[in-house]
Ligand SMILES: [Zn+2]
């Protein structure tokens with residue numbers, strides 16, 4: 001929690017109530033959430049427009065990132081030091097699973113690039129939906 005608040009403080013961004021609410025939701029979420037899901041989870045204590053503004057601000061500050069899953073809308077999660085997930089999404093039921101694979105190190109070794117950002121998300125049909 002504190003690292004994100006420090007980031008905001010360093011950027012002279014106040015921890016307003018909507019910002020605190022959104023931060024809490026993203027921190028307790030086990031999976032990346034859409035704007036609407038975030039809005040629902042803060043029990044509409046702030047309007048959807050301020051959820052959008054807050055999440056966009058978090059992205060600018062490097063607190064949150066987009067998780068592109070090809071759903072036609074974006075999901076967001078907090079950026080955490082040294083640890084991130086990749087996901088596989090079931091396009092039938094929306095089930096999301098973490099994948100503990102990342103090719104970042106290999107790509108850096110292969111290309112001698114310093115990689116700044118990457119995404120590697122999968123869509124498919126889960127066991128239950130296929131059966
Ligand atoms: Zn499914």
Ligand SMILES: [Zn+2]
Nearest residue numbers: 084102103104
């Ligand atoms: Zn990765």
